[in-house]
Amino acid sequence: xxxxxxxxxxxxxxxxxxxxxxxxxxxxxxxxxxxxxxxxxxxxxxxxxxxxxxxxxxxxxxxxxxxxxxxxxxxxxxxxxxxxxxxxxxxxxxxxxxxxxxxxxxxxxxxxxxxxxxxxxxxxxxxxxxxxxxxxxxxxxxxxxxxxxxxxxxxxxxxxxxxxxxxxxxxxxxxxxxxxxxxxxxxxxxxxxxxxxxxxxxxxxxxxxxxxxxxxxxxxxxxxxxxxxxxxxxxxxxxxxxxxxxxxxxxxxxxxxxxxx
Amino acid sequence: xxxxxxxxxxxxxxxxxxxxxxxxxxxxxxxxxxxxxxxxxxxxxxxxxxxxxxxxxxxxxxxxxxxxxxxxxxxxxxxxxxxxxxxxxxxxxxxxxxxxxxxxxxxxxxxxxxxxxxxxxxxxxxxxxxxxxxxxxxxxxxxxxxxxxxxxxxxxxxxxxxxxxxxxxxxxxxxxxxxxxxxxxxxxxxxxxxxxxxxxxxxxxxxxxxxxxxxxxxxxxxxxxxxxxxxxxxxxxxxxxxxxxxxxxxxxxxxxxxxxxxxxxxxxxxxxxxxxxxxxxxxxxxxxxxxxxxxxxxxxxxxxxxx
Numbered sequence: 364x365x366x367x368x369x370x371x372x373x374x375x376x377x378x379x380x381x382x383x384x385x386x387x388x389x390x391x392x393x394x395x396x397x398x399x400x401x402x403x404x405x406x407x408x409x410x411x412x413x414x415x416x417x418x419x420x421x422x423x424x425x426x427x428x429x430x431x432x433x434x435x436x437x438x439x440x441x442x443x444x445x446x447x448x449x450x451x452x453x454x455x456x457x458x459x460x461x462x463x464x465x466x467x468x469x470x471x472x473x474x475x476x477x478x479x480x481x482x483x484x485x486x487x488x489x490x491x492x493x494x495x496x497x498x499x500x501x502x503x504x505x506x507x508x509x510x511x512x513x514x515x516x517x518x519x520x521x522x523x524x525x526x527x528x529x530x531x532x533x534x535x536x537x538x539x540x541x542x543x544x545x546x547x548x549x550x551x552x553x554x555x556x557x558x559x560x561x562x563x564x565x566x567x568x569x570x571x572x573x574x575x576x577x578x579x580x581x582x583x584x585x586x587x588x589x590x591x592x593x594x595x596x597x598x599x600x601x602x603x604x605x606x607x608x609x610x611x612x613x614x615x616x617x618x619x620x621x622x623x624x
Numbered sequence: 625x626x627x628x629x630x631x632x633x634x635x636x637x638x639x640x641x642x643x644x645x646x647x648x649x650x651x652x653x654x655x656x657x658x659x660x661x662x663x664x665x666x667x668x669x670x671x672x673x674x675x676x677x678x679x680x681x682x683x684x685x686x687x688x689x690x691x692x693x694x695x696x697x698x699x700x701x702x703x704x705x706x707x708x709x710x711x712x713x714x715x716x717x718x719x720x721x722x723x724x725x726x727x728x729x730x731x732x733x734x735x736x737x738x739x740x741x742x743x744x745x746x747x748x749x750x751x752x753x754x755x756x757x758x759x760x761x762x763x764x765x766x767x768x769x770x771x772x773x774x775x776x777x778x779x780x781x782x783x784x785x786x787x788x789x790x791x792x793x794x795x796x797x798x799x800x801x802x803x804x805x806x807x808x809x810x811x812x813x814x815x816x817x818x819x820x821x822x823x824x825x826x827x828x829x830x831x832x833x834x835x836x837x838x839x840x841x842x843x844x845x846x847x848x849x850x851x852x853x854x855x856x857x858x859x860x861x862x863x864x865x866x867x868x869x870x871x872x873x874x875x876x877x878x879x880x881x882x883x884x885x886x887x888x889x890x891x892x893x894x895x896x897x898x899x900x901x902x903x904x905x906x907x908x909x910x911x912x913x914x915x916x917x918x919x920x921x922x923x924x925x926x927x928x929x930x931x
Binding site: 372373374375376377378379380381382383386387390391394397398401402460461464465466468469471472473474475476624 | 676677678697698701702703704706708710711712713714715716717721725726728729730731732734738768770772773774775800801803804805806
């Protein structure tokens, strides 16, 4: 530590001003992405678990995935899981702790507007998803995956799924305590992994349960992706509709109930 | 320096549930360093956080640099620097990384490396925030408050928990900010901090400003001072009292040890020594005790500052 300099040097003379908005949002998104990729638990959720599930269940015949190659059934489900792990679980846990440790509060008094912070968070989620999808796609191809269908429908499903899971994740992070969010987000991840048609086909569940489970965002996303990628269907409007409703309800509720500190 | 107030708070009321944290508070802070002094729970943080735009007043008005902190935050935020009482940093971020990030949100930030050097944050290296010492976390928060070259800086208990060396480094930075024309509002419950740094001190208790002025004005105006001397035991205190101005007190505390209370000025000192001369007393160990802000505070509120 150096001693204070006597007299005026002008070093600290006020020269206030906000950086240009794109630079602020870009910097914020880069930092958020870096924090996410540096966090071991987050990587476990977003990279390790989806990759392991894909490799394990494609090569070992444990779950009856119906007719056709296991990898063709599993890849769409694991892609849906990857979206959920980042947009919902990871975002909920990270944002919950940012709220708890005053990060959101401190940023709220910075030149970055709140909507800019949310835009940066969305960008960070999208960047992470792109990395996940590239990784999982490469592995799936190595395992013999042969996808079909309309890439635009896939993109639309992924975007709407991201919006739905982001809304729910932010709702949780903005209303519960950080520890509660940590526990609940992991629990929901696990439950939806099992009951959301990711690796276990929904038709293994009793008929009544299937109807309910089919309305979950994870089921709509994995089922929609499977319709297109495995069966070459056109626009899966039903699943897109379910995701759209979750997205609108989740984001509206998050917008209304989110507490910044 | 600008002459209009940097902060204007009028009749601010802020309640949390049934608890009234701020109860009709008026505060005008001019350019320079203003210390908001008071015990824990007095409403210091609530007042400052209302100025920072974090809390919406239940009633009353708040203007910071002439702007409404809630409705005009887009214009105001780039012009202020904020140091929260704790936290504010990603637990997985390194000190330099976070500081560079905040710098990137501003148009003309300070030289980050020089600031890191200045505040001794270079030794943090690759350590992430959650593993930094309390003092390092405090200094990082201070650096984040000034890096954007603001006009006005809010520091909420900037030296709480710092060792003396770090405390003085913080004081030096505040003095340099002031010298370069940055205004500072700081909360503290250390009166020496207020006395050392502040042009103006506002004493807050139970959600109101109970006194405001320069440290000298507060010490002179609020509390009476004390003059002590020693002499032979058993002097006629009643006769001394008659010689003194009406509002003074005089007492023999222990045999041969005397105390005179009142407005201690050169005239009073002369009165006491001339009374001693008339009575053939050689006063020894004459001392004048100036009252501190702590005494002023005790007198105003009947409470210890560090409660």
